[in-house]
Amino acid sequence: MTDLPTTTERTDHPAPAGEVLEGYLNARAGAFLRALPLAVGEAGSRTGSLPSAGGTGGGQGVATGTGELLRCVRRIGGALHTFSPVFEPVWAEETRTELRWLSGLLAQEPGYVRRSARLLAALDSLSETDPARPGMLAGHAGAPKARALMERQLTLARTRAHTALLQELRSARLHALADRMTLLAGEVPVRPEGAGELRPRVAAALELLAAGVATLPPARAPYGGEGLHRLGAVPAQGVAADADAVVALDDAPWHRVRILVKRARYALEVCGASLAELDGIDQVLDRHQEAADAAVTVSTAARTPRITPATAYVLGVVHADQRLEVEAARYAFGHQWPTLQHHGWHEWASC
Amino acid sequence: MTDLPTTTERTDHPAPAGEVLEGYLNARAGAFLRALPLAVGEAGSRTGSLPSAGGTGGGQGVATGTGELLRCVRRIGGALHTFSPVFEPVWAEETRTELRWLSGLLAQEPGYVRRSARLLAALDSLSETDPARPGMLAGHAGAPKARALMERQLTLARTRAHTALLQELRSARLHALADRMTLLAGEVPVRPEGAGELRPRVAAALELLAAGVATLPPARAPYGGEGLHRLGAVPAQGVAADADAVVALDDAPWHRVRILVKRARYALEVCGASLAELDGIDQVLDRHQEAADAAVTVSTAARTPRITPATAYVLGVVHADQRLEVEAARYAFGHQWPTLQHHGWHEWASC
Numbered sequence: 001m002t003d004l005p006t007t008t009e010r011t012d013h014p015a016p017a018g019e020v021l022e023g024y025l026n027a028r029a030g031a032f033l034r035a036l037p038l039a040v041g042e043a044g045s046r047t048g049s050l051p052s053a054g055g056t057g058g059g060q061g062v063a064t065g066t067g068e069l070l071r072c073v074r075r076i077g078g079a080l081h082t083f084s085p086v087f088e089p090v091w092a093e094e095t096r097t098e099l100r101w102l103s104g105l106l107a108q109e110p111g112y113v114r115r116s117a118r119l120l121a122a123l124d125s126l127s128e129t130d131p132a133r134p135g136m137l138a139g140h141a142g143a144p145k146a147r148a149l150m151e152r153q154l155t156l157a158r159t160r161a162h163t164a165l166l167q168e169l170r171s172a173r174l175h176a177l178a179d180r181m182t183l184l185a186g187e188v189p190v191r192p193e194g195a196g197e198l199r200p201r202v203a204a205a206l207e208l209l210a211a212g213v214a215t216l217p218p219a220r221a222p223y224g225g226e227g228l229h230r231l232g233a234v235p236a237q238g239v240a241a242d243a244d245a246v247v248a249l250d251d252a253p254w255h256r257v258r259i260l261v262k263r264a265r266y267a268l269e270v271c272g273a274s275l276a277e278l279d280g281i282d283q284v285l286d287r288h289q290e291a292a293d294a295a296v297t298v299s300t301a302a303r304t305p306r307i308t309p310a311t312a313y314v315l316g317v318v319h320a321d322q323r324l325e326v327e328a329a330r331y332a333f334g335h336q337w338p339t340l341q342h343h344g345w346h347e348w349a350s351c
Numbered sequence: 352m353t354d355l356p357t358t359t360e361r362t363d364h365p366a367p368a369g370e371v372l373e374g375y376l377n378a379r380a381g382a383f384l385r386a387l388p389l390a391v392g393e394a395g396s397r398t399g400s401l402p403s404a405g406g407t408g409g410g411q412g413v414a415t416g417t418g419e420l421l422r423c424v425r426r427i428g429g430a431l432h433t434f435s436p437v438f439e440p441v442w443a444e445e446t447r448t449e450l451r452w453l454s455g456l457l458a459q460e461p462g463y464v465r466r467s468a469r470l471l472a473a474l475d476s477l478s479e480t481d482p483a484r485p486g487m488l489a490g491h492a493g494a495p496k497a498r499a500l501m502e503r504q505l506t507l508a509r510t511r512a513h514t515a516l517l518q519e520l521r522s523a524r525l526h527a528l529a530d531r532m533t534l535l536a537g538e539v540p541v542r543p544e545g546a547g548e549l550r551p552r553v554a555a556a557l558e559l560l561a562a563g564v565a566t567l568p569p570a571r572a573p574y575g576g577e578g579l580h581r582l583g584a585v586p587a588q589g590v591a592a593d594a595d596a597v598v599a600l601d602d603a604p605w606h607r608v609r610i611l612v613k614r615a616r617y618a619l620e621v622c623g624a625s626l627a628e629l630d631g632i633d634q635v636l637d638r639h640q641e642a643a644d645a646a647v648t649v650s651t652a653a654r655t656p657r658i659t660p661a662t663a664y665v666l667g668v669v670h671a672d673q674r675l676e677v678e679a680a681r682y683a684f685g686h687q688w689p690t691l692q693h694h695g696w697h698e699w700a701s702c
Contacts, residue, residue, distance in 0.1 A: 243491050309658050313670075316666065
């Protein structure tokens with residue numbers, strides 16, 4: 001337990017774990033119940049068409065109610081996971097399953113909005129013809145067609161996600177989850193014997209994160225170290241059938257670390273604490289995930305039947321560009337992680 | 352003249368400039384005359400077909416006689432340029448023009464051999480299916496077709512260059528140049544009043560290099576600083592019609608600096624001096640030039656009529672990969688140049 005965080009603002013008599021958790025979950029469940037009708041209203045009033053790329057960067061595509069609902073869902077789920085010994089186990093496990101389902105449902109549409117904004121901005125930048133900021137695809141005949149293809153496919157995906165969301169927001173499953181949240185807003189089913197201290201569980205979440213980071217391949221020098229040819233691909237376990245599967249194997253440990261970062265953030269939040277460095281790393285890994293997902297989207301779009309070679313060529317460039325964003329995010333992570341370990345790690349506020 | 356190099360091994364009575372230059376040029380012209388028949392024999396015995404990629408990396412594709420001839424041509428031309436006030440001006444200008452012509456002729460075929468090796472190695476690495484070192488195009492259907500297309504086009508280009516070389520090696524123009532070299536091996540046409548000191552001319556060559564480097568855009572953070580979208584493109588003067596022209600404008604100042612590096616190297620060589628850091632920068636800028644040329648080759652190949660979208664997609668990825676090599680070379684230059692200025696710059700041997 002060498003990495004056990006030290007407390008900087010310890011009160012002489014910390015509140016009991018159960019009390020802190022109950023207060024936290026009551027508040028989050030209340031926020032869930034306030035955000036739910038807003039999100040339902042927003043989903044009903046949206047047409048499912050994709051907003052213009054300019055106004056949707058950085059998650060701005062998430063409507064207020066939906067965004068707040070997603071935030072509550074993730075935090076309640078995170079708390080139920082990290083502090084699991086505290087809760088009645090069957091109830092906690094069932095609730096987590098339902099929250100994961102809603103989280104996946106809510107995240108889909110804004111995810112497509114962000115991916116569309118990311119890819120169209122990348123393509124516009126690559127094909128920029130302004131002589132002061134020209135792109136490597138400036139004036140390329142395939143650029144407008146590739147743009148239209150990606151926009152069409154992402155709009156279709158977004159519309160499907162929107163329809164699925166509308167349906168599920170009216171489902172019995174959601175009503176049952178809302179009922180669970182109504183109960184949680186008043187009373188948290190804790191195990192009397194499990195309400196120990198919060199601090200060791202937060203420390204354990206941070207240790208799990210450190211262990212996850214230890215599974216990542218060693219940081220590479222900028223521009224690939226051993227050459228640029230394997231954009232984003234490093235030794236991976238298992239045999240993959242195609243390029244997307246190979247790259248998915250390569251990305252998997254990073255995606256796992258991203259989940260561990262979020263759990264650590266939410267665990268700290270229960271204690272009213274936060275680490276700026278951890279928030280920064282969370283954003284870097286969000287970027288990593290979004291670039292990796294965008295690369296798969298481009299690679300899929302390139303398999304559309306009857307596209308022209310010029311379109312396919314542009315998609316190849318955009319694919320490489322997104323894998324390069326993946327590399328850039330890993331490089332940024334390699335810089336930020338040691339800072340977190342040497343500074344922020346030991347400075348989180350006491351519980 | 353703040354950057355004027357200081358001498359570290361000054362002899363009390365340095366040899367007169369004319370004498371040193373005459374000795375250097377006599378020796379290089381003699382080497383030219385010995386290498387010429389070897390190069391002619393090599394060109395006649397080669398079939399013009401492309402050797403396998405494995406054995407041609409790093410300039411090994413240049414046959415011994417041709418390589419030695421090219422080295423002599425470049426060094427004699429460099430000396431005539433850098434120490435021009437020493438020579439009879441009309442003779443020097445005419446000789447330099449003919450040497451430039453021969454240099455371009457000799458460099459073409461080995462250039463295509465290296466470019467082929469570079470691009471096929473990049474494609475093989477990108478489409479590597481070994482689970483321990485998978486590439487982002489592993490198993491992609493377009494990879495073998497793209498490989499065959501690039502190999503076919505580069506073999507054709509190489510065969511054309513070879514035919515042109517064979518023709519010109521028998522031309523009256525080459526015989527006239529050989530006659531000039533025969534004269535130069537015995538006597539150098541110097542201006543009696545121009546034979547001053549060599550050192551200020553070498554210093555001037557280094558200063559021209561520093562001035563050229565000052566025209567380069569400021570070094571960027573790894574992975575593009577402001578984003579990865581403009582792979583290798585930075586503010587460029589002028590308006591370009593297409594993407595290749597835009598990127599050529601972007602590369603131009605780097606290619607100019609590469610020439611200045613070679614002139615500085617050859618100028619030091621006249622004085623029997625060398626700077627390891629300068630040689631390293633020369634290699635980095637050779638890599639920059641070769642990656643930039645390779646990117647244009649790929650972009651041209653992608654405009655071949657009737658290729659499949661899968662082939663075009665792979666070419667798009669390879670194009671982006673080569674522009675990334677360009678960025679990597681610039682990044683390496685940004686690291687190595689300050690080292691040269693702070694260490695090697697003031698340490699070259701005295702003339």
